[in-house]
Amino acid sequence: MIHGSRLAVRVTVKTEVVPGICVVELRHPLGEPLPVFAAGAHIDVALPGGHIRQYSLCNSPAERHRYLLGVLDQPGGRGGSRSMHQEVHIGDVLTISEPRCHFALHEGASESVLLAGGIGITPILAMAEHLSMRGRSFSLDYFARSAGTAAFLDRISGAAWAGQARTHFDDQGGAELGAIIGAPHAGKHLYVCGPPGFLGAALDAARRLGWNEARLHREYFSNETAGAGGGAFGVQIASTGKIIQVAPEQSIAAALEIEGIVVPTSCEQGVCGTCITRVLAGSPDHRDLFLTDEEHAANDCMTVCCSRSTSPLLVLDL
Ligand code: FES
Numbered sequence: 601m602i603h604g605s606r607l608a609v610r611v612t613v614k615t616e617v618v619p620g621i622c623v624v625e626l627r628h629p630l631g632e633p634l635p636v637f638a639a640g641a642h643i644d645v646a647l648p649g650g651h652i653r654q655y656s657l658c659n660s661p662a663e664r665h666r667y668l669l670g671v672l673d674q675p676g677g678r679g680g681s682r683s684m685h686q687e688v689h690i691g692d693v694l695t696i697s698e699p700r701c702h703f704a705l706h707e708g709a710s711e712s713v714l715l716a717g718g719i720g721i722t723p724i725l726a727m728a729e730h731l732s733m734r735g736r737s738f739s740l741d742y743f744a745r746s747a748g749t750a751a752f753l754d755r756i757s758g759a760a761w762a763g764q765a766r767t768h769f770d771d772q773g774g775a776e777l778g779a780i781i782g783a784p785h786a787g788k789h790l791y792v793c794g795p796p797g798f799l800g801a802a803l804d805a806a807r808r809l810g811w812n813e814a815r816l817h818r819e820y821f822s823n824e825t826a827g828a829g830g831g832a833f834g835v836q837i838a839s840t841g842k843i844i845q846v847a848p849e850q851s852i853a854a855a856l857e858i859e860g861i862v863v864p865t866s867c868e869q870g871v872c873g874t875c876i877t878r879v880l881a882g883s884p885d886h887r888d889l890f891l892t893d894e895e896h897a898a899n900d901c902m903t904v905c906c907s908r909s910t911s912p913l914l915v916l917d918l
Contacts, residue, residue: 633664637699639730644697648687653680658722660729672719703819710787712738717794732761777805852904870906878917
């Protein structure tokens with residue numbers, strides 16, 4: 601499902617910039633300005649194969665004439681990025697959502713540390729452009745397997761802020777995350793985007809240095825533990841008292857939809873927060889990467905696209 605207002609855009613550029621990563625430029629079909637977006641924002645894209653996928657905008661938020669995406673082909677994935685790579689062509693018109701931002705810069709920050717792993721560079725690029733335009737203090741560290749697999753190296757080296765960016769490639773030896781992140785202070789915020797292992801390592805390094813959770817910002821691109829099986833349980837709809845059974849390989853959202861109760865979903869793997877639903881009783885088995893540890897411990901809300909239950913019954917505020 602596309603969330604909020606829908607927009608038709610034309611694919612004006614599609615280029616494979618390194619093997620497996622294409623850059624896609626989208627413009628209004630009549631050349632009109634596109635809705636503004638915040639650094640770190642993403643859009644939903646309806647793809648020809650029927651998938652709806654979220655992609656971060658990686659151009660400067662000051663640009664109104666286009667949206668720029670960087671898309672990693674994932675042959676073993678759920679089909680969305682494969683469709684973008686194989687079935688989308690220059691000249692096609694796609695339906696997208698207006699931009700939304702779950703990974704926003706903290707406007708009051710006096711110093712920003714931007715960390716990107718692989719294709720996680722996309723929202724980080726928009727952040728760097730925004731911070732540079734505002735004359736804010738920031739650094740960008742971009743980690744990839746090798747220079748040959750890292751997209752946007754030309755753009756980074758040609759940017760006005762190139763002097764604030766560093767690249768780190770596995771085949772040249774690792775870099776010490778703790779040294780890059782550095783000691784915390786009240787105005788310093790950390791933004792990290794990339795695969796789960798990279799995010800976990802970066803956040804753990806920051807915590808070991810004494811960083812406060814409120815200044816750690818992250819965006820996951822995938823969740824390997826989402827909905828990975830489990831037993832059957834029931835969910836009760838608080839407004840009607842009806843109990844719906846959730847089968848072992850079925851998500852709560854899917855079980856609800858069969859009964860005509862549609863909870864909006866987007867990523868379907870616990871990384872976007874679209875499907876968060878209040879829990880009135882029972883113990884969720886949280887499998888998302890969106891809610892914080894504190895929110896998981898509070899057990900009063902959950903992502904119904906992928907999380908399950910450790911109790912026989914969950915009562916949902918629906
Ligand atoms: Fe994205 Fe559930 S749909 S977290």
